[in-house]
Amino acid sequence: MNGSLVVVGTGPGKAALMTGATQTALARATDLVGYGPYLDRVPRRRHQRLHASDNRAELERARLALSLATEGRHVVVVSGGDPGVFAMASAVFEAVEAGDPAWRELDIRVEPGVTAMLAAAAEVGAPLGGDFCAISLSDNLKAWSTIERRLTLAAEADFVIALYNPASKARPHQLGQAFELLKKIKAAATPVLFVRAAGTADAEVVTTTLGTADPSRADMRTLVIIGASTTRRVGRWVYTPRGERGTP
Amino acid sequence: MNGSLVVVGTGPGKAALMTGATQTALARATDLVGYGPYLDRVPRRRHQRLHASDNRAELERARLALSLATEGRHVVVVSGGDPGVFAMASAVFEAVEAGDPAWRELDIRVEPGVTAMLAAAAEVGAPLGGDFCAISLSDNLKAWSTIERRLTLAAEADFVIALYNPASKARPHQLGQAFELLKKIKAAATPVLFVRAAGTADAEVVTTTLGTADPSRADMRTLVIIGASTTRRVGRWVYTPRGERGTP
Numbered sequence: 489m490n491g492s493l494v495v496v497g498t499g500p501g502k503a504a505l506m507t508g509a510t511q512t513a514l515a516r517a518t519d520l521v522g523y524g525p526y527l528d529r530v531p532r533r534r535h536q537r538l539h540a541s542d543n544r545a546e547l548e549r550a551r552l553a554l555s556l557a558t559e560g561r562h563v564v565v566v567s568g569g570d571p572g573v574f575a576m577a578s579a580v581f582e583a584v585e586a587g588d589p590a591w592r593e594l595d596i597r598v599e600p601g602v603t604a605m606l607a608a609a610a611e612v613g614a615p616l617g618g619d620f621c622a623i624s625l626s627d628n629l630k631a632w633s634t635i636e637r638r639l640t641l642a643a644e645a646d647f648v649i650a651l652y653n654p655a656s657k658a659r660p661h662q663l664g665q666a667f668e669l670l671k672k673i674k675a676a677a678t679p680v681l682f683v684r685a686a687g688t689a690d691a692e693v694v695t696t697t698l699g700t701a702d703p704s705r706a707d708m709r710t711l712v713i714i715g716a717s718t719t720r721r722v723g724r725w726v727y728t729p730r731g732e733r734g735t736p
Numbered sequence: 737m738n739g740s741l742v743v744v745g746t747g748p749g750k751a752a753l754m755t756g757a758t759q760t761a762l763a764r765a766t767d768l769v770g771y772g773p774y775l776d777r778v779p780r781r782r783h784q785r786l787h788a789s790d791n792r793a794e795l796e797r798a799r800l801a802l803s804l805a806t807e808g809r810h811v812v813v814v815s816g817g818d819p820g821v822f823a824m825a826s827a828v829f830e831a832v833e834a835g836d837p838a839w840r841e842l843d844i845r846v847e848p849g850v851t852a853m854l855a856a857a858a859e860v861g862a863p864l865g866g867d868f869c870a871i872s873l874s875d876n877l878k879a880w881s882t883i884e885r886r887l888t889l890a891a892e893a894d895f896v897i898a899l900y901n902p903a904s905k906a907r908p909h910q911l912g913q914a915f916e917l918l919k920k921i922k923a924a925a926t927p928v929l930f931v932r933a934a935g936t937a938d939a940e941v942v943t944t945t946l947g948t949a950d951p952s953r954a955d956m957r958t959l960v961i962i963g964a965s966t967t968r969r970v971g972r973w974v975y976t977p978r979g980e981r982g983t984p
Contacts, residue, residue: 593971600858
């Protein structure tokens, strides 16, 4: 039997931000594999098997999905946002590389989606309008020194910086450390945005500056954006001009 | 009369990658403003006025859209991809900042979409699976020296690098210069991806390395991704592991 595996992202939360291609993949699946809260966003269909797992168990979840596809099932692995950005697609290919050689022959596809920073940016205007970078602040899988080095170089490059996973119960102090480091390079007046639950009905935006930003405002549902030197407010919006002079 | 302005992106090309929220905004518009080829992707509706313009005239197009909204029209500005990433949303806020103070009172919204690098990454696996940056190689609005500085710092940070606008008829040599610069910092074996027409039925992928990449492969429809030190091939896919060690 020829099974298949599609890795999808549900987008930031509300169904209207899911692509049609992702909805089609979900409708065709025999098996859905994912972190429970993401599976909850997917409409229930008869005869579909659900395999919910804990948030941390990415590799285990990837291996389960690959095994099911080998058995001939049509499996969809469900992430939030875009599956290729700090989500499940990498874990699936890590599992392929380390696992059963038969997995390399499987029909595996990734469907792109709306990742959190795009939804967060849209809530406030166009802060990602210039060159930008995305950094996960989680040190579960990389050294904090690597993160500090990337933050420093990103600030020196004058990138707009989108921070994924800015804080969790296990890591309450890292965002404050990141702000301290960025303050040495970026101006105190640099706009900082805390966007919570972007792309959902509960979205909340706090617009502040690097000099006054309170890191305790961030939680696991928050995306933090730190502006470039040109990022500015106009009316109730924040945007980064396309050019480096920054004057319209 | 209360007009409105929504800035949307059609995604990479095929309708199945447009979000439901964007389709709804398009259906409700009285006026569509955009670069001709993007407007061509939108289903025609009776009574809707189309305002097609040239690719370069972003600010003029933004001002037209804002004027129409002030007249009470429900205007949708149509970009490709995500409107906040090297697209129309920034131009709209630049026009607001420099224009009629009444424009600041308008009902303006941005709808997020699937930007080109996410569609390109999905075509090949998960190359954006670690920290990454997005740089536009166009020097229409910023100095080439700024671009070179950002490329150097991005390479030193070991970011995966997504290059938007890698080449055009007016700028045939810059991608080659960028590769030369990156070769001084990144290993020759670093995976380089040329993804043309990502997220469309015509998608083409070339997987090569920094040491052998031919910059003339890129055109205006190409997105170029240069891996981090951990980016690797497995079977026919390319991915960046979540952790810095890069070994599954």
